[in-house]
Amino acid sequence: MYSLPILLEATVNGLLTGAIYALVALGLTLVYGVLHIINFAHGAFLTLAMFAVWIAFSAFGLDPYLAIPVLALLFFAVGYGTQRYVIGPASHGDDGNILLVTLGLSIVLENVLLALFRADTRTIATDYAFDVFEVGPMLISRARLYGFLAAMVVAVLLWLLLARTDTGRAIRAVAKEKLGASLVGINVKHIFAVTFGIGCATLAIAACLLMPIFYVNPRVGQAFVLVAFTIVVLGGMGSIPGAVIGGLFIGVVESLTGLFLGDSLGQIGIFLIFILVLLLRPSGLFGARA
Secondary structure, three states, X not given: OOOHHHHHHHHHHHHHHHHHHHHHHHHHHHHHHHHOOOOOOHHHHHHHHHHHHHHHHXXXXXXXXXXXXXXXXXXXXXXXXXXXXXXXXXXXXXXXXXXXXXXXXXXXXXXHHHHHHOOXXXXXXXXXXXXXXXXXXXXXXXXXXXXXXXXXXXXXXXXHHHHHOHHHHHHHHHHHOHHHHHHOOOOHHHHHHHHHHHHHHHHHHHHHXXXXXXXXXXXXXXXXXXXXXHHHHHHOOOOHHHHHHHHHHHHHHHHHHHHHHOHHHOOHHHHHHHHHHHHHOOOOOOOXXX
């Protein structure tokens, strides 16, 4: 039996990791909430963003945290252009086609990255990667704490964007009723692209927060996107608060499961939660019932 300080430290570390999971899931749930499709290229875009962070650090010496505004803007543009000029035209307005296009895009991106970087695993060495704060009997990773704080700030800013700005109102209008939004003068195609761009920007921020404590290879995004899907289902498809709370909860579940069963089996708890949610509450914690 583990002592209380060890359990408390595992819970806190789970919350810190879960915040970054939530940030990865935010883009996924936002795209679903507006476009009403599952973006199968989400993991590939995360991988691309993590390689961008690695390149920025290795080639230009840019710290991952300082790279956040640069890469967020860059990936917003990438996401906007991808939705507006690739996914939208190729899908011809059919949701089934969108799924196939994003799946194909995922395969293309992963194989391009594999061709460019091979299957090697890459990391970056920052001065603070192994720094810790001592809080009573607990040791808290400095990089994970910064990641937690940044993820919470991004979640609040995203909520404010959706709730208090004209762009946010347009996004919510399109999510609610696409035809009605177009009838009152909202450019639906533009809003679709903006939403996809915001989703990619959140991935870029998540990548900047992940790289000081994680590694990147051409398939690393798939592991995160499986967790993100679980969070989206748990929190409720399309729910921003659900993604945040679900991410924190999943982080704690993974941490405690890893503590009791070993790190290699830590994700068993995540997928048990996924199955239970599908069986007991398919709409998730904050999702609307059909």
